[in-house]
Amino acid sequence: MIKYLLGALALLMMTGTAQAERLKDLASIQGVRTNQLIGYGLVVGLNGTGDQTTQTPFTVQTFKNMLSQFGIQMPANMGTMQLKNVAAVSVHAELPAFARPGQTIDITISSIGNARSLRGGSLLLTPLKGIDGNVYAIAQGNLVVGGFDAGGADGSRITVNVPSAGRIPSGATVERSVPSGFDQGNNLVLQLNRADFTTAKNIVDQINDLLGPGVARALDGGSISVTAPLDPNQRVDYLAILENLEVEVGKAAAKVIINSRTGTIVIGQNVRVQPAAVTHGSLTVTITEEPFVSQPEALSGGQTVAVPNSRVQADQQARPMFKFAPGTTLDEIVRAVNQVGAAPGDLMAILEALKQAGALQADLIVI
Structure with a gap:
């Protein structure tokens, strides 16, 4: 067969x-399908760019809990610890479908405290759990950080990209598979x-x-x-x-997508326009002040004063009217708009007006 x-x-x-x-x-x-995993751990070996533990007490608590697992008890009266080379981080990954125990997956590490940079750090053994609370992978390894942070003694500082997050390729080993x-x-x-x-x-x-x-x-x-x-x-x-x-594949529904923040306009292939006539222009009003001095004749007893003189000028840019025939296609819409030289902002106004007039046969979506 x-x-x-x-x-x-x-x-x-x-x-x-x-x-x-x-x-x-x-x-x-x-x-x-894939399944999301998350964990909480410590990154060590930082060059003084770790958490300021006076503001992140959970870092100290996590560090003490880790030491206690190795039989090391910290004195209770030693005051506030400063762990400048340690940072508390969140670890997340995606467990692919059909992943089996022993396979490795990539992980992403992000600082959750106030660490300036994770560059040069190493993630300690961190269990990754699913939404059901079970451990599906174990993560550990050296971070790859794309950004960096540097500063001078005078307080000047430069930061490139995001130094407080990094990745470890194949940084976690799958310990449990998910039935599919x-x-x-x-x-x-x-x-x-x-x-x-x-x-x-x-x-x-x-x-x-x-x-x-x-x-x-x-x-x-x-x-x-x-x-x-x-x-x-x-x-x-x-x-x-x-x-x-x-x-x-079936053709998608007719849509016009407008991004008002960037001025981007995307017109779908199946957009049609019913018969409509459109004109769009701009009116510019200019007001200038040119005061002149009024000087009285000698021995007249008058005073010299500044007389205001305002000049108002209005200029309206002429734009030709263009007409959409029945069933106008995307190519014809673009050609008509280019002929009048409409800017993205003008095109937004035209499309919105056509939609309100019932001539635009498409969904107008503003993002």
Whole structure:
């Protein structure tokens, strides 16, 4: 059966459409996902850039707890400890799907105190827990920090990037795996990355045309149930074939995205404009003050005074009116706007006015 599927897949890929995308880029398998892990630990070996423990007492408490595990008891009357080469940090990572004990994963370390820099530090043994409280990985190692912090005796200081955070590639070892449910039941559910009824229908049709009617069925616009072999080895081969199917994607809804902070405007492909006439110009009013001195004649008894003289000038920039025909496309919109030389701010005003007039057939989203 697998050989037949491979041959059918090769034939289908040769006849695929130019706008088709692979199924593996459109959907994921329900239950096959990453899991977030978090931990709390200490970074040591810093060059005097660690926490100021007078303001971060939890660093001292954590340090004392660590020493007590090695049988070292700190005197209670030794006062406030200054651990300038130690920093309390949070450690987080993502546990990939199908990760097994003994595999390694990357971790990110971030200072949670007032440490100036973690450069040159080493993370001590830190358990990483999941949301259920179980330990899934153990982290330890030397940090890689992209930023740095330097200062002079006069108080001057320079900071590049973020020196209070770093990473350790392969810095954690997996100790416990997470069940995915991949090998359970005789069905798998494909979850679309972007729910779309047209795309879901095309996927169902494509799979059923290849494997036979009834193999795939749509649960909703974002989920598709597919019959799968019970044997895990056959199921892997089965999904390796399905994920390389090329499926024609449904067109996205018409949207216009406006970023008011940066002036960025993105117009989707399916945006249409109903018949409308638009004109947009700018009015500039200039007021200048040019006072002149009034000088009386000699022996007249008058006084010299400054007489105000205001001049007001209004300039309005002429902009031609342009007309949108029925069903105007994206190319025509861009061409019309470029002809009048509208700036991004002017284009925002035009699009908002068209939406209010009911002529813009798209969702106007401001971010």
